[in-house]
Structures are given as C-alpha cells and as structure tokens.
Amino acid sequence: MSGAGGGAPRVAAEGRRADTDAPRPGADAPRPGADAPRPGADAPRPGADAPRPGADAPRPGADAPRPGADAPRPGADAPRPGAGTSENDAGHDELYDRLRAYEGRPAATAGQGKDLVNEPMIRHWCEAMGDTSPAYRGPDAVAPPTMLQAWTMGGLSGHTDGTGRSAAYDEMFALLDGAGYTSVVATDCEQEYPRPLRPGDRITFDTVIESVSPRKTTKLGTGYFVTTRTDVHADGERAGTHRFRILKYRPAQRTRGSEPARRPRPVINRDNAGFWAGVAEHRLLIQRCLDCATLRLPWLPGCNACGGAEWDTVEAGGEGTVFSHVVMHHPSFPAFAPDGEGGPYAVALVELAEGVRIVSNVIGVPYDKVRVGMPVHLEFLVTDPDLELPVFRAGEGG
Numbered sequence: 001m002s003g004a005g006g007g008a009p010r011v012a013a014e015g016r017r018a019d020t021d022a023p024r025p026g027a028d029a030p031r032p033g034a035d036a037p038r039p040g041a042d043a044p045r046p047g048a049d050a051p052r053p054g055a056d057a058p059r060p061g062a063d064a065p066r067p068g069a070d071a072p073r074p075g076a077d078a079p080r081p082g083a084g085t086s087e088n089d090a091g092h093d094e095l096y097d098r099l100r101a102y103e104g105r106p107a108a109t110a111g112q113g114k115d116l117v118n119e120p121m122i123r124h125w126c127e128a129m130g131d132t133s134p135a136y137r138g139p140d141a142v143a144p145p146t147m148l149q150a151w152t153m154g155g156l157s158g159h160t161d162g163t164g165r166s167a168a169y170d171e172m173f174a175l176l177d178g179a180g181y182t183s184v185v186a187t188d189c190e191q192e193y194p195r196p197l198r199p200g201d202r203i204t205f206d207t208v209i210e211s212v213s214p215r216k217t218t219k220l221g222t223g224y225f226v227t228t229r230t231d232v233h234a235d236g237e238r239a240g241t242h243r244f245r246i247l248k249y250r251p252a253q254r255t256r257g258s259e260p261a262r263r264p265r266p267v268i269n270r271d272n273a274g275f276w277a278g279v280a281e282h283r284l285l286i287q288r289c290l291d292c293a294t295l296r297l298p299w300l301p302g303c304n305a306c307g308g309a310e311w312d313t314v315e316a317g318g319e320g321t322v323f324s325h326v327v328m329h330h331p332s333f334p335a336f337a338p339d340g341e342g343g344p345y346a347v348a349l350v351e352l353a354e355g356v357r358i359v360s361n362v363i364g365v366p367y368d369k370v371r372v373g374m375p376v377h378l379e380f381l382v383t384d385p386d387l388e389l390p391v392f393r394a395g396e397g398g
Helices: 094-100 119-129 145-152 167-178 273-280
Strands: 106-112 183-192 203-212 221-234 237-251 285-289 311-315 319-328 345-352 357-360 375-384 387-394
Touching (some): 119 145, 145 221, 273 285, 357 387
C-alpha cells in the first residue's frame, strides 16, 4: 500500500554500527540481512576496538518496531479534504472507477414516442424556427432532421409506460450527487440522420450510457462529463442517433467581488466565424443565399428556404424594431445589469429593416420601458477587454 507505512516494519537496529566485539542480547537471532556483509564491514574504522560507553546495551526499543509502523496512518486511504470521495492518498480516482462501471448500461430501454411523426408538430417547429423549406410541406413532406430528439421526449408528464430512465442511470447520478457533484450543465450534442422521418412513422428508441470522462476541472468547477447515446428507429428501421453530453460538477468557489463579472463568451465555430469577424470590424453581416437570395440570421451552413449551400453576405443598415422581449429577474447576472448588482434586465428579439431577427440587449432605457414596436438602432458595445457585442439603443421618443 503506497504512502501508508506499508511493507516490513522498520527497526532502529538497522541503523546501528556493528563496532563492538561483545555480543548483544538477542545476537543469536540473526537479523534480516545479517548474513550479507555490508560494504566496508571487514575494514575496521578508527576507534572500532574501543567500545563506546553503553555500546553493548541495545538502545531501548531498538529491536521493537515503532508503534504503529505496521498500521496505516489515520486517514491514509481516505480522500484528502476537498478532493472529493474519488481520490485516495495516492491520487487514484476511485469514484471514476465506480462511474466507469456504468458505461454500456442502459439509460432507457424500449422507449416509444408518445405520438407518431405528424404534420402539425412539424408545422409548429418550422414556424418557431423560421424554417420555410418546402421539404417540410406537402404530400411528400419529411420532418426537419433536427427534430430527431423531439419525437422521443416524454413531455411534462414524462414516459409513464415504464420506458423512462433506468435504475442504472438513477444510481449513477445518485453516486455523483452523493460525492458532491450536484450541479449539471448541458455541454453539447451530436446527431446523425441515416433516414428521414416522415408523417406516420412510429418512433422507438433505446438509450445507453456511452461514456464517463475522467475528472475534469473547468471554470464552472470540477466534475465528470457524461455522454448518453440514443438510437432512434422509425417503424423498426434505424433513423438517427443522438448523443447528449452533460457535465456533472462541484461548483468552483468564488470570492465575491474578486473580479468583475463578465458576460458569457460566444461559441465561435466554422459556421459563424464570419459573423464574429464582421462584429470585430463593427459590421453586422447577414448571410444571403446565392440560389434564392433569401437572407438569414443567425448564420447557418445552408439556406433554410431552398437548401442551397452557397452564400455571400450583406451588411445590415442597423435600423430595427423590438419584435418581442422578456425581462430576466432570476438568476441575477451582474454583467448584464447597468448597476452591476444583477437586477432585472431586458432581452429583446430585434427585427432588422432587412427582415431578419437577432437576439440582443436594448440599451439607453430602463428594462421596464422596453416595449414591442420600439425603434432601435445598432451599436457595438465593449463589455470587457476581450468581448465586443452588437446591441441596440432605443431611438429618440422610444
């Protein structure tokens, strides 16, 4: 056992010099290693013939192991304070070993969609997303691929037919909660679409706990990434795969006021990098399909009207109106509040003069004065040294 005082007990006799002619008590019992001469044992050292006072008498307790030498130190196998129940004295993550035992176990088995794939739900989805593709209308309509997970959801009442979360899934999360990893945040998802879904398809699915990561430290805190994989079938034929990844973590301790609050960083990827490059130049760029000239914002890899993959950009003039808005009361977020205290703030859906919409903040008026139809114009706000965002200032008389 490493680091816990294991192995053969150490005795003080191993450290004495053999410099006397007189046998010591217990000399007939050879000590471990006594038959092997130590280097330099045949060459007498100066003063070796003159025994030192008391040299014949063993030191008290010399042959006796030190008290507790065989016993591990108290708490040696227990986690260090603050390390979580997963780490022992040698730094081994025992909790991770236990979590990995759940890999490959079902999270849900023989699940069934509550409804057949249907046209009304497809229509609601397309209206909410502003997706006008003709592929989702008419007698040969298919469901938008990104609706894949929607057909497996149990709604507010959940799946009541015994196809909900498995006991293994609940056990794993209880294990994480019991170890102090009580917070959760969704991090990303991946989907595959081998077959389109069509109205009338009966959806079935199975979900498995695909992987658990080693313990990771993030800005949010320390925890474990858990990935589940859902295999979706339509009338028994494989129609899609949905991987969903979350972080179960112990929140990092932060000292209030130790650093100024900062807004969340935008996620920049290959599909939207051009938009943020425009923002850096104080330009609000809108994608334009080269096949049908439809404008789109936010940026997408393909046209949501005709499916075309080629596009260029036009620059927004900057004028718009508040199409809709909400007032956020909780949780408090000081970075969004002008007073820095995290009070209520408004989030608006702004319709630009070009006909597309963007989510942003309205500045220049109190949160409770923002209203639908309010005219606004574009500005670029430096929120901190590393972030600049497009925002909208209320017009005069707004």
